[in-house]
Amino acid sequence: MEGDIALSQSIRRAVDLIRRAAEHPLSLTEAAEVLGVHKSTALRILQTLESARFVRRTGAGTYVLGSGIIELSELALGSMDLRQFAAAPLRTLQRQTGHTVHLAQLTGDEIIYIDKVDSPAFDAVKLPSRIGRAVSIYASAVGKTILAYLPTEERDRLLSHVVFERFTPTTYADRESLDAELVRIREQGWAVDNGEHDTYVMCVAAPIRDSRGRVIAAASMTAIEVIASLDQLKDSLPLLLDTANQISGELGHTANLG
């Protein structure tokens, strides 16, 4: 109907149902309506997915996400050394500062969260971030941090795909102002997100380096404006930088700080 029409119909339908089932339990009738197909068609798709444990049938007859998906995900995440090494330091940082802490990594052409430590307290405002989700490459502290330290040609390649969008008044929404910001980041060694994607969300981020000294990830602290202002975040900046350096160290980076 729209878009590239070389893709497999039934697989797309299956993906669609998986996504829906992940959100809330899905009845067969609902599944059929969502896809705009006959119930028998939806049934066959769901049965196939069930046999793969991608969805699971509840006692009530509805379908929800199955453990097969979770298992695959852990297989992928578990194989990331970075995540292993970073887990403990990030949790310490969270406890010391009280801020929500994120770990993000360049994976292919996108920057995705690979770990997140929430404030244990009842946050009235839960951050919408989620492990596995891609984050804006130019309108986030972790994105800009990774971008800042990327080799030029790699950065150009990534940004050539990007269509800039001005999410908020502070967004760096064109290549020139973004490049200037990246220079600043390299000079000071850390990045700020001053509500550049969501007005109320402030972050600071610091680079994490592998054994060859290349920046492969970034750690960040986040605050909702009403809870902690950007200045408060900056108060905790030394701890963040320490944490990032510590993780780099675990990865084999021999720090030569200047």
Place this chain on the structure above:
Amino acid sequence: MEGDIALSQSIRRAVDLIRRAAEHPLSLTEAAEVLGVHKSTALRILQTLESARFVRRTGAGTYVLGSGIIELSELALGSMDLRQFAAAPLRTLQRQTGHTVHLAQLTGDEIIYIDKVDSPAFDAVKLPSRIGRAVSIYASAVGKTILAYLPTEERDRLLSHVVFERFTPTTYADRESLDAELVRIREQGWAVDNGEHDTYVMCVAAPIRDSRGRVIAAASMTAIEVIASLDQLKDSLPLLLDTANQISGELGHTANLG
């Protein structure tokens, strides 16, 4: 070829490729060989999966698991209250005891790990358990714990599916001996896995109750025989029981210990 043949072919092929891609990077040719189909067929499947971010194309042209899967998984895990409440106590327990700690839950007809805290140290022997993976219902400490406290008809329903298999000499491989073991577990309030699935893997597990007092999950400590004997595990038992009770408390269970 075998089994029920009402399932969608292309979706099963897609699932197969996702699984392979999760294990190691998959070239197009390899994908086609694995499925026994033409390369163009494999290409279309992979492109469809790529558009859903279930797989991702690397610079080298191979396909690996994509962030879409991870995102879905976190969505499912994140919605589990139990996991949230249990995270901190389990990590404390790990630090106090040094043992690998697991959290398992009855989900549909299977018991799956929903959290795991590894020993931070270099375990020469990594446990094969993984979040999302199903664990034996009758040959594991967490499985037997949950089974022991299930309402009779529910337990019968679950065990009616089961074909008992004697993994090791200590396995409770028939309904009678298992039932006797479950009685013991109820009497003492915790369970042991004395190498019943893998000769070298020892566990102790304790039940976790929800606000209505129903056992919905179990926490366990694991040891490889060479590192910590079962007796050593039992030394830490009071801490495990405390932890499980604490989690139950967070879930709203008002403990009446006897």
Place this chain on the structure above:
DNA sequence: GGTTGCGTTGCATATGATGCAACTGGCGGC
């Protein structure tokens, strides 16, 4: 006891997934 709504099964059909063959492009050997 009829009626409604949901899930399931068998079957005929045509749609959409498939394999083929031709094309591209990069790499290495000669």
Place this chain on the structure above:
DNA sequence: GCCGCCAGTTGCATCATATGCAACGCAACC
């Protein structure tokens, strides 16, 4: 530099496969 090889990609004709239909089972509700 040329050639051949191998991996990936594209267009198209074919038919296997996913699909919709209609009939059925079943429970809940009036």
